Amino acid sequence: xxxxxxxxxxxxxxxxxxxxxNLEGVQSDYRVVYEDSVDECAKILxxxxxxxxxxxxxxxxxxxxxxxxxxxDEAQPDFKKHTRGYxxxxxxxxxxxxxxxxxxxxxLKDCPESVWKTYNEGNRLKMVICKKEQLPQTRxxxxxxxxxxxxxxxxxxx
Amino acid sequence: xxxxxxADTLEHSTAGSIATNYVVNGSAKAYVQFDGNAGxxxxxxxxxxxxxxxxxxxxxxxAVAAAFDGVDYGVVITGGRAGTGGANExxxxxxxxxxxxxxxxxxxxRINSFRNTNSSGEYPYDVPNITEVRYGDLA
Numbered sequence: 001x002x003x004x005x006x007x008x009x010x011x012x013x014x015x016x017x018x019x020x021x022n023l024e025g026v027q028s029d030y031r032v033v034y035e036d037s038v039d040e041c042a043k044i045l046x047x048x049x050x051x052x053x054x055x056x057x058x059x060x061x062x063x064x065x066x067x068x069x070x071x072x073d074e075a076q077p078d079f080k081k082h083t084r085g086y087x088x089x090x091x092x093x094x095x096x097x098x099x100x101x102x103x104x105x106x107x108l109k110d111c112p113e114s115v116w117k118t119y120n121e122g123n124r125l126k127m128v129i130c131k132k133e134q135l136p137q138t139r140x141x142x143x144x145x146x147x148x149x150x151x152x153x154x155x156x157x158x
Numbered sequence: 159x160x161x162x163x164x165a166d167t168l169e170h171s172t173a174g175s176i177a178t179n180y181v182v183n184g185s186a187k188a189y190v191q192f193d194g195n196a197g198x199x200x201x202x203x204x205x206x207x208x209x210x211x212x213x214x215x216x217x218x219x220x221a222v223a224a225a226f227d228g229v230d231y232g233v234v235i236t237g238g239r240a241g242t243g244g245a246n247e248x249x250x251x252x253x254x255x256x257x258x259x260x261x262x263x264x265x266x267x268r269i270n271s272f273r274n275t276n277s278s279g280e281y282p283y284d285v286p287n288i289t290e291v292r293y294g295d296l297a
Contacts, residue, residue, distance in 0.1 A: 046210045
């Protein structure tokens with residue numbers, strides 16, 4: 001297995017370039033299906049293969065809380081430009097993840113907070129992690145796709 | 159990292175010279191290519207991307223790993239020809255700027271693809287071979 005260089009303090013973009021040159025992309029079969037509005041169809045998050053390779057390799061990606069800190073800065077009304085980008089580069093990178101842990105990380109990074117914070121509250125599921133084979137194989141009626149009501153929180157608990 | 163050249167200028171024997179900051183600042187910082195009419199669109203080629211979110215027909219959110227320093231970076235989007243690609247139809251791509259949807263963040267952009275026909279006008283459509291490229295400064 002390729003050894004990850006000591007990357008703490010290296011610009012995240014340089015780490016990603018190293019990964020692209022040295023790691024084989026990993027096309028994940030996992031998909032994250034979520035709904036953040038009752039008026040809209042289900043959305044489907046698909047991991048990037050090069051990003052997934054970084055997650056599985058370890059020592060490349062910053063901890064997900066770094067993105068949350070930057071999002072907080074960006075939410076300020078007077079935000080113009082990030083001044084804490086160093087968090088991406090100087091924070092100790094996360095260790096190797098399993099594919100499932102990587103999906104959890106990606107949910108926290110790229111899904112709306114309103115979805116992952118309350119995914120198991122309310123009368124119906126807002127988010128499901130599944131395999132791509134479990135989704136429709138064509139895009140017919142794509143804008144009508146919803147998470148099935150047959151999937152309940154009780155099913156998850158069991 | 160092995161190998162490092164530090165230089166402020168590149169000079170060609172006949173064509174002149176260029177400051178390397180043009181090269182550094184002018185290089186794309188992220189790109190992704192995917193098929194918009196695949197079952198669920200997955201990246202075929204990419205750099206600095208973390209995910210594609212399929213929002214609906216002709217509607218995608220693209221997220222990067224190394225954030226940009228703000229929200230005013232440059233985005234170039236291209237898409238394959240829509241539908242049958244007949245003489246009277248074409249495809250359009252657009253960046254959602256937030257007027258009716260989701261404004262770009264330092265990590266994510268939302269893009270839309272459309273089909274244009276003489277008979278039906280323009281409407282959202284899943285087109286093949288979508289490429290998004292971003293230019294600008296990273297955080």
